[in-house]
Amino acid sequence: MTSSPLVVGLGDRSYPIHIGDGLLDREDLLAPHVAGRRSFVVTNPTIAPRYAGRLEASLSRAGAMTSRIEIADGEAHKDWRTLDGVFTALLGAGADRRSLVVALGGGVVGDLAGFAAATYQRGIDFIQVPTTLLAQVDSSVGGKTAINHPLGKNMVGAFHQPLAVIADTGTLASLPGREFAAGLAEVVKYGAIRDLAFFEWLEARMDDLKARREDALSYAIRRSCELKAEIVALDEREAGVRALLNLGHTFGHAIETLEGYGSWLHGEAVAAGMVLAARFSERHRRLAPGSADRLARLLARADLPVVPPRLATDRWLTAMGRDKKNEGGRITLVLMDAIGQAVIEKAAPVPAIEALLGDA
Amino acid sequence: MTSSPLVVGLGDRSYPIHIGDGLLDREDLLAPHVAGRRSFVVTNPTIAPRYAGRLEASLSRAGAMTSRIEIADGEAHKDWRTLDGVFTALLGAGADRRSLVVALGGGVVGDLAGFAAATYQRGIDFIQVPTTLLAQVDSSVGGKTAINHPLGKNMVGAFHQPLAVIADTGTLASLPGREFAAGLAEVVKYGAIRDLAFFEWLEARMDDLKARREDALSYAIRRSCELKAEIVALDEREAGVRALLNLGHTFGHAIETLEGYGSWLHGEAVAAGMVLAARFSERHRRLAPGSADRLARLLARADLPVVPPRLATDRWLTAMGRDKKNEGGRITLVLMDAIGQAVIEKAAPVPAIEALLGDA
Numbered sequence: 191m192t193s194s195p196l197v198v199g200l201g202d203r204s205y206p207i208h209i210g211d212g213l214l215d216r217e218d219l220l221a222p223h224v225a226g227r228r229s230f231v232v233t234n235p236t237i238a239p240r241y242a243g244r245l246e247a248s249l250s251r252a253g254a255m256t257s258r259i260e261i262a263d264g265e266a267h268k269d270w271r272t273l274d275g276v277f278t279a280l281l282g283a284g285a286d287r288r289s290l291v292v293a294l295g296g297g298v299v300g301d302l303a304g305f306a307a308a309t310y311q312r313g314i315d316f317i318q319v320p321t322t323l324l325a326q327v328d329s330s331v332g333g334k335t336a337i338n339h340p341l342g343k344n345m346v347g348a349f350h351q352p353l354a355v356i357a358d359t360g361t362l363a364s365l366p367g368r369e370f371a372a373g374l375a376e377v378v379k380y381g382a383i384r385d386l387a388f389f390e391w392l393e394a395r396m397d398d399l400k401a402r403r404e405d406a407l408s409y410a411i412r413r414s415c416e417l418k419a420e421i422v423a424l425d426e427r428e429a430g431v432r433a434l435l436n437l438g439h440t441f442g443h444a445i446e447t448l449e450g451y452g453s454w455l456h457g458e459a460v461a462a463g464m465v466l467a468a469r470f471s472e473r474h475r476r477l478a479p480g481s482a483d484r485l486a487r488l489l490a491r492a493d494l495p496v497v498p499p500r501l502a503t504d505r506w507l508t509a510m511g512r513d514k515k516n517e518g519g520r521i522t523l524v525l526m527d528a529i530g531q532a533v534i535e536k537a538a539p540v541p542a543i544e545a546l547l548g549d550a
Numbered sequence: 551m552t553s554s555p556l557v558v559g560l561g562d563r564s565y566p567i568h569i570g571d572g573l574l575d576r577e578d579l580l581a582p583h584v585a586g587r588r589s590f591v592v593t594n595p596t597i598a599p600r601y602a603g604r605l606e607a608s609l610s611r612a613g614a615m616t617s618r619i620e621i622a623d624g625e626a627h628k629d630w631r632t633l634d635g636v637f638t639a640l641l642g643a644g645a646d647r648r649s650l651v652v653a654l655g656g657g658v659v660g661d662l663a664g665f666a667a668a669t670y671q672r673g674i675d676f677i678q679v680p681t682t683l684l685a686q687v688d689s690s691v692g693g694k695t696a697i698n699h700p701l702g703k704n705m706v707g708a709f710h711q712p713l714a715v716i717a718d719t720g721t722l723a724s725l726p727g728r729e730f731a732a733g734l735a736e737v738v739k740y741g742a743i744r745d746l747a748f749f750e751w752l753e754a755r756m757d758d759l760k761a762r763r764e765d766a767l768s769y770a771i772r773r774s775c776e777l778k779a780e781i782v783a784l785d786e787r788e789a790g791v792r793a794l795l796n797l798g799h800t801f802g803h804a805i806e807t808l809e810g811y812g813s814w815l816h817g818e819a820v821a822a823g824m825v826l827a828a829r830f831s832e833r834h835r836r837l838a839p840g841s842a843d844r845l846a847r848l849l850a851r852a853d854l855p856v857v858p859p860r861l862a863t864d865r866w867l868t869a870m871g872r873d874k875k876n877e878g879g880r881i882t883l884v885l886m887d888a889i890g891q892a893v894i895e896k897a898a899p900v901p902a903i904e905a906l907l908g909d910a
Binding site: 270274278284286287288309310311313334335336339340341344345348349427428511512514515 | 630634637638641642644646647648668669670671672673694695696699700701702704705706707708709787788871872874875876877
């Protein structure tokens with residue numbers, strides 16, 4: 191079922207990440223956190239019919255009272271209106287500071303439900319139960335919560351660590367191909383930023399991953415979470431090294447903002463963004479020639495886009511100028527000195543970025 | 551001008567509270583926090599013409615770039631719509647994670663601007679520059695930030711400590727009488743919950759306070775902040791003793807919610823709420839007979855209401871049932887065993903509350 195959990199080491203806010211097939215049914219993983227408490231499962235109409243009943247049954251066996259709050263599906267709904275609906279439901283049901291939120295779904299559900307938990311009555315507990323590959327390897331781990339603003343993605347949010355992450359790999363069987371591929375983009379990212387051996391393993395096993403073979407999938411998720419947990423423990427609030435996790439994201443967020451949330455999936459935008467970052471790194475850092483193509487080949491095998499949309503350069507720059515990593519009007523980029531070795535560039539020269547985008 | 555600052559002791563999040571006449575002009579108090587940074591002064595159209603120019607000049611002399619964000623005046627605007635306007639202004643101006651918010655105004659400005667800082671790009675720094683008595687003695691200290699929800703006051707928020715609190719007592723000269731009185735309610739509260747000697751001092755000096763005599767005012771503000779800082783340092787996130795600061799607030803929040811935000815000022819509702827809590831305490835705790843009347847007399851001398859509005863008992867209970875201090879459907883009240891000695895009652899018997907409200 192599951193081996194011993196990974197732990198995100200954050201002192202008294204440390205928490206376990208459980209990964210394995212069938213974990214939705216494991217009340218023993220929930221009981222330490224929920225016994226005697228009211229739990230509010232936040233999920234969407236796509237996920238609910240498949241998994242909410244099983245999770246709620248486990249919560250009940252673990253001694254929690256459960257209610258369900260459904261939110262609209264999709265990145266376009268990761269906004270204040272949806273968040274306010276969650277607050278209204280919590281208040282209407284009389285949720286108090288001992289109540290907890292259980293986020294059941296993908297990145298949108300986790301980010302939004304997590305932010306609801308971070309701010310409802312100035313903060314209540316929550317548990318992440320990610321059901322997409324992207325959420326299992328990335329967004330459910332590390333405590334970043336947020337909603338989007340019309341002027342920028344994830345611009346309103348909080349750092350709020352969950353009590354636990356429970357990743358049931360069985361839920362990935364029903365994931366649409368495009369969303370599965372979007373999750374693989376973040377998996378590839380971990381290899382690219384910090385672990386050449388893992389990158390090579392991905393090159394060797396991409397076909398098994400695409401076939402969703404349980405052994406390959408479990409290893410890829412576990413290794414991704416290990417790498418993320420390591421980085422988050424070093425730098426919870428992104429004062430430094432954590433920004434490496436944003437490889438491809440400055441370009442990617444601009445794509446998402448300019449194309450409208452939801453038309454490009456986050457992982458797709460990150461894939462195209464990583465290739466841009468790699469091409470920039472070949473020109474202006476030590477990244478060996480051919481590395482960007484090698485990265486693009488692996489991403490393309492995962493059925494991901496590796497060429498950005500055609501957008502006017504000034505629109506790119508405006509959208510990139512709003513990235514949270516920026517300071518003082520300069521553009522911060524995560525670049526690569528090698529596959530497996532990303533670096534933070536605090537003041538990337540704007541003319542060089544313009545040249546890159548002009549060629550893209 | 552100012553004596554040595556009080557300090558709110560919270561480890562690496564400790565911060566000074568400066569209290570004195572003319573501090574708006576003291577760039578030396580700002581410089582350690584703002585030099586070389588972009589500052590966004592959040593204020594309202596009532597405060598701005600009087601004080602924003604002076605504060606911005608001080609910020610400039612302290613080495614900060616300054617912009618101004620005006621929000622609508624009044625508790626009725628402490629909502630998502632106003633908050634979103636602040637986010638839009640920050641994003642439109644390209645505010646980054648090194649930018650900081652300076653809240654110039656009363657409790658509404660401080661709560662809302664503080665919550666904007668707590669959640670903009672997952673949290674940026676802020677400074678409190680309170681200009682009302684209520685904000686100087688209470689809401690600017692302790693890191694509670696929030697907006698209201700139609701179903702309850704301060705239901706959405708965060709704990710986010712400021713870098714500093716700068717309370718210029720000179721700004722109180724222009725405060726309307728009703729708002730000044732509302733601030734005195736919180737001053738009286740500190741005496742009632744924790745400091746009999748201070749309560750007696752207030753009985754002796756109430757006329758001087760109402761005349762806004764500088765020496766009386768400075769002492770009352772300083773002593774109030776000392777008492778609050780002490781409690782906040784013991785219990786930053788209101789797991790225990792900090793709840794004492796809510797004497798009168800469970801009843802008071804219900805009054806505000808039921809009467810519509812803004813028709814009763816917060817301090818007015820708290821005054822009437824404290825008297826209710828004291829009457830309840832005479833009936834069901836050790837509070838000596840006559841104490842509630844003594845409290846009511848002092849509050850009435852401050853021109854505060856000491857009788858609650860006539861409301862149906864079931865509406866009272868519903869509104870009180872949404873208080874953040876509640877757990878598991880029981881109603882938590884802050885009560886008094888003596889003047890200067892408040893206590894937390896975790897499960898106040900509902901029939902006794904009904905009887906009290908029926909008699910009120």
